[in-house]
Amino acid sequence: MINHPSRHCTVKLQAAPARIGQVRRIVSAQLRYWQLDPLIGPAALGVTELLTNVHQHAQPDKTCTVEIELLFDRLTVSVHDHDPRPPTVCAAEPLDTGGRGLALIAAVSDDWGVRQEGEKGKTVWFALPASAPPPAADTALEPATVVALTQRPERERSKRGRKARTAAVG
Numbered sequence: 777m778i779n780h781p782s783r784h785c786t787v788k789l790q791a792a793p794a795r796i797g798q799v800r801r802i803v804s805a806q807l808r809y810w811q812l813d814p815l816i817g818p819a820a821l822g823v824t825e826l827l828t829n830v831h832q833h834a835q836p837d838k839t840c841t842v843e844i845e846l847l848f849d850r851l852t853v854s855v856h857d858h859d860p861r862p863p864t865v866c867a868a869e870p871l872d873t874g875g876r877g878l879a880l881i882a883a884v885s886d887d888w889g890v891r892q893e894g895e896k897g898k899t900v901w902f903a904l905p906a907s908a909p910p911p912a913a914d915t916a917l918e919p920a921t922v923v924a925l926t927q928r929p930e931r932e933r934s935k936r937g938r939k940a941r942t943a944a945v946g
Contacts, residue, residue: 783810783846791830791838791857799842800824803853810846815904818884819844819853822902825877826855829900832874834859846906850886854901862890863900 785806789795800820807816823842830840840857865882868875881888881902888902 785844787842789840789842791827791834791840793831796824796827796831799827803842803844806844807851812846812851812906815851815906818904819851821884822881822904823853823855825880826853826900826902829863829877830855830857830859833861833863835861849906851904851906852901853904854899856893856897856899858897860892860895860897862892862898 785802787799787802789799800823803823804816804820807813807819823844827840827842830838834840834857837858840855843852843854843856845852845854863878865878866875868879878888884904885902886905888900891899891901893899
């Protein structure tokens with residue numbers, strides 16, 4: 777008997793800094809929807825670290841796919857990119873400003889790893905323990921969620937200046 781059905785969400789994006797923040801919010805919202813609030817912090821941290829690795833290191837492009845899947849009592853977060861080179865765990869010095877991402881993932885997750893996919897790239901994943909509440913009796917399985925984030929054209933972005941908002945306190 778299946779107590780907790782599979783739940784799945786996929787986000788395709790260019791791993792640019794602004795997109796990384798958007799995906800972090802999407803992952804947080806999806807976990808909140810699945811009533812997995814205790815996993816929001818470690819999942820958001822882990823996906824941020826993996827996407828930052830894609831942004832900083834992936835060749836030939838920064839296109840990637842983030843997947844989160846809840847299967848029974850395990851949440852798996854994975855990031856696939858087109859760079860076949862495996863990530864390396866670094867021994868960062870105390871004053872280094874980088875090199876700790878995979879160590880952080882190892883610290884907050886139950887397990888993590890890399891699936892090499894030859895010329896198609898690789899998938900780096902981590903898993904978190906989850907205990908999801910069973911779905912309500914009158915609800916069917918929801919379909920997988922797929923989100924694609926696209927870059928706005930340069931001229932359109934430049935038209936939208938950010939204005940500071942102030943509030944008067946009286």
